Amino acid sequence: MGITRNTVLEAWMNEHGYSSNSLADAVNTAVERLTGRTGGLDGSSIRSWKAGRVRWPKSATRKALEDITGLPATALGFVPRGRTPSTPAPWQQEDLEMKRRTLVGGIAAAAAAAAVPGTAGPRRIGMGDVDRLQHRFGEIVASDHRHGGQLGIEQRAAALADEALNLQNAGSASQRVRGNLYACAASFRSSAMWAAIDGRRYDVAKMHMREAQALAEMSGDQAIKFRIWSHAGTMYRHMGRPADALAANDVARNLHLTRRDPLFASLGLARQAAIHGSAQDRTSTRRAFEQAQDAMLRADPADYRPVWMLAFYDQAELDSLALSAYLALGDHSTAEYHAHRCLSALRPHMVRSRAITTTRLAHAQLAQGDADTATATAMKVPADAATQHARVARMLQEFGAALRATAPSSTTVQTWTEHAATWRMTA
Structure with a gap:
């Protein structure tokens, strides 16, 4: 019997946006969680699955794939060893229907696959x-x-x-x-x-x-509603639409969760302050940050909170938002103060936040006329953040333009230009 291509697996991968390499990485990680040892798959392994050269992966790999997809291996087009080829396998009978449903819809396709004939029901x-x-x-x-x-x-x-x-x-x-x-x-x-x-x-x-x-x-879920609307406020702030940003952030702030938990209230107020800063409302910015700080001090560390909240919101993040607000207001000395506070308190895993804060600190220092210190600060940004993170890359380009405008013929500009060139070479 010839090799039959696993079009069911291909359909699932296409629907969920997995390449051969990314699925291999995901399975390897899942294998490590199951066995304590990283899996040994690569893109060619997944291509062998799709081509039908591997009809039934090893047990740990198969369990890892089932954990990722939420589907039994037979529903992904794999055929157990020993199955007689005299009658079509259930996954083959479902193949064309699966492909049609994948083209017109997403969720129903995987649901139908979960109920493939021949599985446990x-x-x-x-x-x-x-x-x-x-x-x-x-x-x-x-x-x-x-x-x-x-x-x-x-x-x-x-x-x-x-x-x-x-x-x-x-x-x-x-x-x-x-x-x-x-x-x-x-x-x-x-x-x-x-x-x-x-x-x-x-x-x-x-x-x-x-x-x-x-x-x-x-x-x-109130917490995830808060996260989504708070993110929406940040999005509109970055887009230069402060009125929409305030409206979205107000939806988050008006959830009853913020009355029950002062830490959520603090985050909502801190992001509101950052929006006021972008709108050039100095008084409202200061008042909102004072209220955010007060709410943070009232929060009970022992209260249950979701992982995304625990992972990022603390005093360092409040100071980061203050840095952004006061930089937008043109109060560069206050912005620098909050930048140093943020950098001293950032937890080690906040790599992206450290790059953003360092870049903003360089802007605050340059705006105060200290080109040498500002350049030394900007040069501390890691190369991967400088070249691969869109916000950091843009802010560093703006820093370079401001530096050249401030001291066009100085050695500092030459130093910065040479350093930025090394970033591009390592990108």
């Missing part, structure tokens, strides 16, 4: 599935804090949102589990939204925002 979806997704969400959040704004993070988060939705139709579940699955999908979609905002891909960010808002409403 509808599965029971439980909190274990939710916990697995929440663990994956933690990985997305950690990757964002290391790299930020990358298209790969956006795509992985969007694919995981679809995976969470697919589970809604893959079996029976309690209402509690279903609500949590919608919250997981909204969380992933909000991370895709944030990655697009951070990468200045605003049209795509708005698409993710609409998806995330709908999912959050179905989940009833």
Whole structure:
């Protein structure tokens, strides 16, 4: 019998935005979680799966793939060893229908695959599935804090949102589990939204925002609603639309969660202050930051909060938002003060935030006439952030232009030009 191409796996990968290399990386990570040892797959391994040269992967690899997709291996086009070829395998009977549904719709295709004839029947979806997704969400959040704004993070988060939705139709579940699955999908979609905002891909960010808002409403989760609307406020601030930014941030601030938890109230106020700064409202900026600081001091560290909140919002982030606001207001000495406070308090995993804060500090120093110190500060930004993070790269280009305008024929400009050239060479 000849080799038959696994078009079901191909359809699933296309639907969820996986290349051969990215799926290999995801499976390797899942294998490590299961066994303690990283898997040994690469892009050629996945291409062998798609080509049908490997019809039944090894047990650990197969379990890792099932964890990623939420589907049994047979529903992904794989055939157990020993199956007689005299009758068509169930996955072959479903192949054309799967491909048609993949073209016209997304979620229903994977749901149909979960019920392929010959499997154990509808599965029971439980909190274990939710916990697995929440663990994956933690990985997305950690990757964002290391790299930020990358298209790969956006795509992985969007694919995981679809995976969470697919589970809604893959079996029976309690209402509690279903609500949590919608919250997981909204969380992933909000991370895709944030990655697009951070990468200045605003049209795509708005698409993710609409998806995330709908999912959050179905989940009833106040914390994820807050995250999405707060992100929307930040997006409009970066787009230079302060009125829309305030309106979106007000939706987040008016959720009853902010009355119950002062830390959420603090974040809403701090982001409101940053919006006031971009709108050149000095008095409102100062008042909102004072209120944000007061709310943070009232927050109980022992209260339960979601992983995305715990991972980033603290005194350092409040000072980062103050830095952004006062830089926009032209109060460069106050901006520098908050930059130093932020850098001294940033946790080690906040790699992206450190690059942004360092760049903003250089701008504040240059605006005060200290070109040498400002240049030395800007040169501390890591090469990968300087070349691969859209916001950092743009701010550094603006720094170079301002430096040349300030001291066009100085050795400092030459030093900066040479250093920026090394960044481009290592990109």
